Amino acid sequence: MAINTLSQLAVYSLVVGFIMTFVVITGFAYTTLLERKLLARLQHRVGPNRAGYIPIPTRGGKERKLLGGFMQPAADAVKLFFKEDMTPVMVDKWTYFLAPIITVIPAIFILAVIPWAGFVPYITPEGRDYFAIAPGINVGVLFILAITSISVYGVVLAGWSSNSKYAILGGIRASAQMISYELAMGLTVLVPVMLANSMDLGVIVEGQRGMWYLFLQPIAALVFWIAALAELQRAPFDLLEAEQELSAGFTVEYSSMRFGMFFLAEYMKMIIFCALFAVFFLGGYRGPFVDQVPALGFVYTALKVFLGLCVMIWIRASLPRFRYDQLMSFGWKVLLPISVVNFMIVAVMIVLVEEGVLGF
Amino acid sequence: MTGEQFVFLAVSGLTIVAGILVVTLRNLFHAALAMMLSFLGVAGIYIMLGAGFLAAAQLLIYIGAISILIIFAIMLTRRMMQAQDTPFNSQAGAGLVTAVLSFILLVFVITRLWRNEIFDSPPEVPTAIMNQIVVQLGSDFVSPGAYVIPFIVASMLLLAALIGAVYVAWPQVEDEA
Secondary structure, eight states: OBOOSHHHHHHHHHHHHHHHHHHHHHHHHHHHHHHHHHHHHHTTOOOOOOSOOEEEEEETTEEEEESTTTTHHHHHHHHHHHSOOOOOTTSOHHHHHHHHHHHHHHHHHHGGGOOOEEOOTTTSOBTOOEESSSTTOTTHHHHHHHHHHHTHHHHHHHHHHTTOHHHHHHHHHHHHHHHHHHHHHHHHHHHHHHHHTOSOHHHHHHTTSSSOHHHHOHHHHHHHHHHHHHHHTOTTSOTTSOHHHHTTGGGTTOOHHHHHHHHHHHHHHHHHHHHHHHHHHSOTTOOTTTTTSTTHHHHHHHHHHHHHHHHHHHHHHHOOOOOHHHHHHIIIIIIHHHHHHHHHHHHHHHHHHHHTSSOO | OOHHHHHHHHHHHHHHHHHHHHHHOSBHHHHHHHHHHHHHHHHHHHHHTTOHHHHHHHIIIIIIIIIHHHHHHHHHHSOTTOOBOOSOOTTHHHHHHHHHHHHHHHHHHHHHHTTOHHHHSOOOOOHHHHHTHHHHHHHHHHOTTTTHHHHHHHHHHHHHHHHHHHHHHSOOOOOOO
16 A cells, blocks of 8 residues: 555554554553562562462462463553542632643654654555654654653643642642753754754664664763653652652642543653653664564564663662752753763764764 | 645634733733643644744744743742733733734735735745755855854854853852942
8 A cells, every 4th residue: 555645644644643552551551560560579579469360270289370460550540530530629720621631642742753663564555664653754853852842731730720839849840850851851862863864763763773872872872861761750850749748749639530641641751752762772673683574673662662661660769869959950060061062072073074084 | 625724724713812812811820821822823834834843943942941931930920829910011002003013014915915926826845955954954054155144143142141141140249348
């Protein structure tokens, strides 16, 4: 099937978009389970192991269970749906209702440009060079930065409209934090863009044919990873929902599935940022034999995302939370100068190599 | 009506309605949100014009930075839920003059272009440029034949603003006298 007209392209994007959103939302459910299980193991606990298991025959009179707890996400979802949906009296109604929606939408939007696999002949119609919802957007990286800068709105709106001091403190912390770390992230994202000479994510992946940018640019990769953690409000940067001081921050007045939406957005963004890290620094869908069997691209992307998620959870289990002034001075006085200097070094190196002064 | 016209009407309607809301809403926070919606509508118009780069820049700068700074300022300075202000202030007169003059300007521009050939069939941009639009933009910014002087002037202005901001925020040294 070849794509010629605009409406065919729209249908293609809709179908792929539906599938990928569905996959990522399922991924969200199991990321919550992965986080709980892995955190538990790192803290010498067992974690959720009751909801759903595969019974296998007893041996030696001992009852044995396989995959204990794999239905836990379904149980959590049912619990969230059946909880009472309370609306506090003094909230600002419109913004209060809109905030969870505005939090989820940008998370889904970023999915549009992420390449999940290379050209897959039996899935991707002719002329599309990689498998994504909207392949070939020549400002893909800029699109990602724009959408991540919008995603702060959900948190700010939730914080303000709840009309509660914990919530507004969380909202103010969130907006300052996300604006600060966006700068460092934007500057480090430009490094793969300069190396690949394109803002198209597929071209960036193909540019890592010889070597991953992680090995060429370990500093940029590290700064991007830290800034991504801050952007996601993950530990150790989760002080806008710090349970101990703000009792969950901006989500404190939300209940039932409205709270679930914030949860959904957070975990979806975890998956998406791991995918972005894979695209920018870990060679995206590329791996051994991917040229012969293009469908392996999905497997490699999934593996890299899984690895990223595990590292995020590991960091959460290991590091204590930043204090607010530490967070700000770290963002502005450490990360930003490092990323500016790194950016300049890369730019100068590229010019020198192109001019033939440095031979590589 | 084609699909494109329908989308254009929807997007420009959003821009205009949100723009009116910005100046009529009493709640300052809601007005700031309406302004962000209006910016979003403008980004939609850029996308319809095939200017993806401009749309992304609009999202990044106007919505992601300027609006959020305004909202941040409102959150820090106003009392929650009591951000009520009158929609009129002492600058209403200046605003009126500007609005009337822009309206006259627009009337002249549109009547000039009406039934003009540019109006009926806008000039085609070569596909070679469309495919390399970001590269073209970048090289035009620094080539002496194009926009290097406006670019440098704008950069100087931004640098001056940055230095000014640092100076204002610098901790004041106590007078020894």
